[in-house]
Amino acid sequence: MLELTRITAGYDRRDPVVRDVSLHVAAGEAVGLLGPSGCGKSTLARVAALLHRPDAGTMTLDGTVIRGWRHRAPREQRTAVGVVFQQPRLSADPRLSLRELIAQPLRSTGRRREVPGRVAELAQLVGLSEELLERRPHAVSDGQLQRACLARALVLEPRLLICDEMTAMLDASTTAALVAVVERYRSESGAALLAVGHDRVLLERWCDRTVRWGERNAGPAERERVAAG
Amino acid sequence: MTDARENTGVPVLDVRDLSVRFRMRGGRDIAAVTDARFSVAPGECLALVGESGCGKSVLASALLGLLPANATTTGSAVLGGDTDLLTADERTLARTVRGRRIGLVPQSPAAHLTPVRTVRSQLEESLRELTGVRGSVLREAAVVAAARASFPDGHLDRYPHELSGGLAQRAATALALIGDAPLLLADEPTTGLDRDLVERTVDELRRHTDEGRALLIITHDLAAAERIADRVAVMYAGRIVEIAGAPRFFGAPGPRHPYAKGLLDALPERDFAPIPGMPPELGALPDGCAFAARCAYADARCTGERPAFAADLACHHALTGRTHPLKEAADA
Numbered sequence: 001m002l003e004l005t006r007i008t009a010g011y012d013r014r015d016p017v018v019r020d021v022s023l024h025v026a027a028g029e030a031v032g033l034l035g036p037s038g039c040g041k042s043t044l045a046r047v048a049a050l051l052h053r054p055d056a057g058t059m060t061l062d063g064t065v066i067r068g069w070r071h072r073a074p075r076e077q078r079t080a081v082g083v084v085f086q087q088p089r090l091s092a093d094p095r096l097s098l099r100e101l102i103a104q105p106l107r108s109t110g111r112r113r114e115v116p117g118r119v120a121e122l123a124q125l126v127g128l129s130e131e132l133l134e135r136r137p138h139a140v141s142d143g144q145l146q147r148a149c150l151a152r153a154l155v156l157e158p159r160l161l162i163c164d165e166m167t168a169m170l171d172a173s174t175t176a177a178l179v180a181v182v183e184r185y186r187s188e189s190g191a192a193l194l195a196v197g198h199d200r201v202l203l204e205r206w207c208d209r210t211v212r213w214g215e216r217n218a219g220p221a222e223r224e225r226v227a228a229g
Numbered sequence: 230m231t232d233a234r235e236n237t238g239v240p241v242l243d244v245r246d247l248s249v250r251f252r253m254r255g256g257r258d259i260a261a262v263t264d265a266r267f268s269v270a271p272g273e274c275l276a277l278v279g280e281s282g283c284g285k286s287v288l289a290s291a292l293l294g295l296l297p298a299n300a301t302t303t304g305s306a307v308l309g310g311d312t313d314l315l316t317a318d319e320r321t322l323a324r325t326v327r328g329r330r331i332g333l334v335p336q337s338p339a340a341h342l343t344p345v346r347t348v349r350s351q352l353e354e355s356l357r358e359l360t361g362v363r364g365s366v367l368r369e370a371a372v373v374a375a376a377r378a379s380f381p382d383g384h385l386d387r388y389p390h391e392l393s394g395g396l397a398q399r400a401a402t403a404l405a406l407i408g409d410a411p412l413l414l415a416d417e418p419t420t421g422l423d424r425d426l427v428e429r430t431v432d433e434l435r436r437h438t439d440e441g442r443a444l445l446i447i448t449h450d451l452a453a454a455e456r457i458a459d460r461v462a463v464m465y466a467g468r469i470v471e472i473a474g475a476p477r478f479f480g481a482p483g484p485r486h487p488y489a490k491g492l493l494d495a496l497p498e499r500d501f502a503p504i505p506g507m508p509p510e511l512g513a514l515p516d517g518c519a520f521a522a523r524c525a526y527a528d529a530r531c532t533g534e535r536p537a538f539a540a541d542l543a544c545h546h547a548l549t550g551r552t553h554p555l556k557e558a559a560d561a
Binding site: 169170172173174175176179199200204 | 279280281282393394395420421422423424425426449451491492493495496497498501502503504506507
């Protein structure tokens with residue numbers, strides 16, 4: 001499904017955050033990527049989500065070698081991957097109602113006719129009421145907004161879902177509820193999952209296997225320095 | 230500690246029937262906090278836990294006198310047996326309470342620190358203002374203040390954006406400790422930190438508590454609460470629904486309120502099962518128990534009558550640690 005081979009990526013070519021890292025996610029598999037803050041796991045997740053172009057290395061998605069990232073990626077590749085970020089406040093346009101937020105990927109891929117049906121379906125799946133769908137982000141809690149962000153990530157029925165610290169801001173019950181939504185979607189669609197996080201107990205419970213990552217961190221001092229970047 | 234603060238039985242903070250209402254446009258009222266009642270003793274840590282949006286942070290703002298203008302408070306929150314934080318004027322709060330009698334460990338330290346000044350300059354300013362240290366000894370005092378929160382002195386000349394989450398948290402803690410306040414108020418101090426840093430942060434807060442301070446920690450991280458707290462207060466929809474000793478709460482016989490039990494059972498190391506539904510809107514709370522709609526034990530009494538907070542519990546169907554017989558009936 002997803003094959004990352006010897007990826008080097010970062011924000012400064014002389015000091016990459018991710019160095020020579022390989023990761024493999026099989027079709028339908030759930031992989032947890034564990035590591036302390038600042039180890040580069042989010043950067044790798046961004047590469048896998050086609051949101052950040054690596055400096056070196058190759059990536060294949062369903063056997064196709066990826067040649068372009070961000071706007072350079074063809075639509076069928078971009079829409080095959082759904083992403084949920086850590087902070088729902090930063091990843092939701094404050095001017096849109098939750099309904100519009102969830103519908104946005106459909107609109108921008110020319111599938112607006114499907115909006116009413118898909119939004120209703122997903123709102124039900126993630127547990128958002130009709131009344132909540134009409135509100136804008138400032139009028140809902142973090143947990144409710146993250147539910148909408150998860151619905152948005154699922155609206156195009158991705159074959160790979162990437163959850164980057166999806167539950168770090170959330171309480172235990174909301175965490176369990178969102179993980180249950182992801183797992184229900186995966187059991188129905190057969191989609192693969194890359195879950196990035198630092199909560200070992202959570203990822204080991206959630207995923208088929210976990211990959212631990214700490215190679216860039218020589219010790220606590222190094223970790224602090226890296227995290228500062 | 231500089232002076233002998235003996236445990237004379239007087240709590241550092243004594244909150245009685247604290248309620249906070251927000252008046253919204255159109256005359257609508259939001260009941261953010263209702264009838265909160267708890268106390269914190271010297272050397273004790275009370276953890277206030279609950280879902281996001283349940284009113285925890287509003288309660289903290291009320292204690293610091295930092296509520297917006299459309300908020301009204303009732304009840305009392307007496308600090309050190311003499312100052313009611315809810316009726317004290319802004320001058321008293323600004324000059325004698327914040328920083329001096331209550332140290333705040335903020336939710337996102339990176340945003341709490343002034344971005345254009347180094348950690349050293351911020352520590353020195355707080356020292357000048359709160360302790361009156363001046364001149365040549367100031368530099369030395371800043372290093373000592375940083376060391377109290379394990380902030381490495383090699384990083385003192387850095388700006389907040391150059392610090393990792395863990396170091397920024399320690400810088401903020403160092404600032405909170407300068408005034409030697411008897412009460413520390415930590416509002417979600419571990420949000421967004423990884424597990425190692427969470428443990429290090431709470432262990433440090435625990436150490437400051439063991440020195441004789443009282444600590445009120447507000448968190449949704451139950452693992453952090455278990456690690457640090459002596460007692461746990463569970464908040465739901467603006468009300469405290471249960472207060473219990475931490476060993477009893479996290480171990481045997483477990484929480485007595487069904488909501489508290491649901492929250493614990495949702496942890497990945499336990500059942501990993503969410504509580505069905507979502508919390509009610511604080512602007513439209515039901516007449517009865519606010520948790521009734523999500524509760525497996527709820528009956529007609531729960532939806533009709535709001536349970537009183539008595540014996541540290543607000544529930545008609547207190548659990549005893551064993552599976553409740555009604556639960557099987559509800560599941561069947």
